[in-house]
Amino acid sequence: MTLRDHILKCAQPCVAPNKKTCFVISLCDRDTIAAACGLSKREVEIAALEAGVIPQRYLRNMGSLEIAGQKKLLQGKALLVGSGGLGGTIALLLARMGLGALVIADGDFFSEDNLNRQVFSLEQNVGQSKVQVARSAILKINAATEIEIFEGFVGEKELERFIKGANVAIDALDNMPSRFMLEKVCKEARVPLVHGAVAGFSGQVTVIYPEDVGFRAFYGDAQTTPEKGVEIELGNLAGIVSAVASIQVQEAVKIITGLGRPLRNRLLFLDSLNGSAEIISLK
Numbered sequence: 001m002t003l004r005d006h007i008l009k010c011a012q013p014c015v016a017p018n019k020k021t022c023f024v025i026s027l028c029d030r031d032t033i034a035a036a037c038g039l040s041k042r043e044v045e046i047a048a049l050e051a052g053v054i055p056q057r058y059l060r061n062m063g064s065l066e067i068a069g070q071k072k073l074l075q076g077k078a079l080l081v082g083s084g085g086l087g088g089t090i091a092l093l094l095a096r097m098g099l100g101a102l103v104i105a106d107g108d109f110f111s112e113d114n115l116n117r118q119v120f121s122l123e124q125n126v127g128q129s130k131v132q133v134a135r136s137a138i139l140k141i142n143a144a145t146e147i148e149i150f151e152g153f154v155g156e157k158e159l160e161r162f163i164k165g166a167n168v169a170i171d172a173l174d175n176m177p178s179r180f181m182l183e184k185v186c187k188e189a190r191v192p193l194v195h196g197a198v199a200g201f202s203g204q205v206t207v208i209y210p211e212d213v214g215f216r217a218f219y220g221d222a223q224t225t226p227e228k229g230v231e232i233e234l235g236n237l238a239g240i241v242s243a244v245a246s247i248q249v250q251e252a253v254k255i256i257t258g259l260g261r262p263l264r265n266r267l268l269f270l271d272s273l274n275g276s277a278e279i280i281s282l283k
Contacts, residue, residue, distance in 0.1 A: 024056040041144040069257040076256035077101035082172030089245035095142040107153040117238040159185040200234030201273035203244035
């Protein structure tokens with residue numbers, strides 16, 4: 001019996017939220033087929049979509065992504081640098097959306113002052129490795145998302161290795177030298193970069209393609225930019241961290257699937273204290 005035959009045998013009719021009937025496979029079916037065929041759960045989900053059968057966990061994605069977009073997302077790979085406030089939420093949401101492969105790099109450990117905003121930070125895991133905790137948590141959310149972690153602060157050589165095969169890189173960093181280094185590697189590898197940053201009640205998101213001016217357009221020259229931003233004075237609040245991370249996820253999904261218009265050459269600035277949002281042209 002072929003993989004397609006296994007999938008079609010397990011497929012069940014389902015009435016979607018839009019009242020249309022489609023065919024789905026459950027998590028149990030996915031896991032059974034993967035074991036029977038000696039394949040990864042990711043491979044089974046991709047094959048199901050190719051057969052016109054929707055893994056039921058993605059049913060609520062279909063109205064926006066459709067089968068073609070979900071398949072591209074499952075086939076996609078993202079490099080996430082940083083797994084703290086922004087990075088933890090980004091990793092969690094990408095797994096829920098159905099990203100196929102995610103590389104997470106961070107050398108930090110959870111501390112008590114992370115508990116105010118970092119989704120994977122719990123009282124019982126203070127002192128534990130952020131990437132180790134993230135991997136464990138993500139596999140419980142979506143076992144089809146293939147996770148690779150790097151437990152350390154990445155240099156240029158590590159970034160060059162991890163970015164291979166990636167459709168997008170995501171900046172969840174907290175210092176400017178590392179951001180400029182990531183941007184340099186992305187430009188050389190011809191990979192789009194999704195940037196996000198937060199401070200107090202405010203945050204910003206933009207997308208940098210290899211041909212774009214990038215950070216220099218709003219941060220200035222790398223040699224004269226301070227290592228840390230105003231967040232060292234204003235702190236990082238959970239609400240704006242989650243908001244910025246969520247928008248970064250949407251931008252990454254758009255890049256991988258080819259849907260919509262990324263925030264390229266545009267900086268989205270959110271001021272939640274005064275209830276305003278502004279898009280600033282970077283051209």
